[in-house]
Amino acid sequence: MPDEVVELLSLSRGGLFVDATVGLGGHAALLLEASPAVRLLGIDRDAEALAIARARLERFADRVTLVHDDYRNLPAILAQHAGKASATVAGLLADFGMSSWQLDAPGRGFSFRRDEPLDMRMDRSEDRTAADILAEEPEHELARIFYEYGEERRSRAIARAIVRRRDKEPVATTADLRRLVERVVRRGGMRIHPATRVFQALRIAVNRELEEMEKFVLDSVEALQARGRLVLLSFHSLEDRLVKTTLHQLSHLCSCPRSLPRCACSSPNRVALLTRKPLRPRADEIAANPRARSAKLRAAERL
16 A cells, blocks of 8 residues: 555655565655655564665665664664654554565465475574474464464364374475365365465464564654654554554543443543554555455554
8 A cells, every 4th residue: 555655654744764664665665755855764574675675775875774673672773773762753654464575485484385494484583483383382372373363263173283293293394284284174165275374373473473563553652753653554353453452542542341331441642543444455456466455554643
């Protein structure tokens, strides 16, 4: 949703903007092209993607600073690269989804469409891979990962099958895991491949994608100047639920049960919501990029 991102960030006023998940630099280039007064701090956990972004954004010279780090370290990154951690940022963008490049790049292990090692690390300097999780976690923890992160109804049966298999030989490749899930979950009339939810859940677990997301949203709001804009793109319901709940709390949209006679929550009124409901990609964008179909965009402005 490039047009929506550019419009909601209100780039014409210039200043420091943060792309907390810069990826290959697609959104970042749009932000920098929108106004010569825009300076960009780009953050990404994936060193390989960051190298591509660096080459892509080279033409913007000293208006760009790129940092190999985890967006959840936002206050420390801002303190180091912007002088202080709060009230310094005119706008912040975070796109929590996987890039098509990451899914398609050989050797990364994100996709079940090729046979390769089960890696799934966004930051390959970290130690633990998807194969390590399948080899080390007890059955009940694997079931929890598949159920909570993938919303997989056959989570216990899949976990049981993995444990039985690893007692004989490891589940080490994407094809190993795909075939194992296919034997447990019959496709029938399913719209998606049976292994889709399991691969999503493993990726989330490897990269700890949902950990401290609420704190990241709070840190992002704290970093914004007055009238600064926050734009967050999520690609599955777990992410969107965390983003929605946190922004609603910060905007003091009452979260009390409807049975209560009056509001009893004490949520702070820190932001104004710019999107009461999430924006979704237009039909023409989905036609050009089917992977965009699950995207949800939420935005807010610091009061």
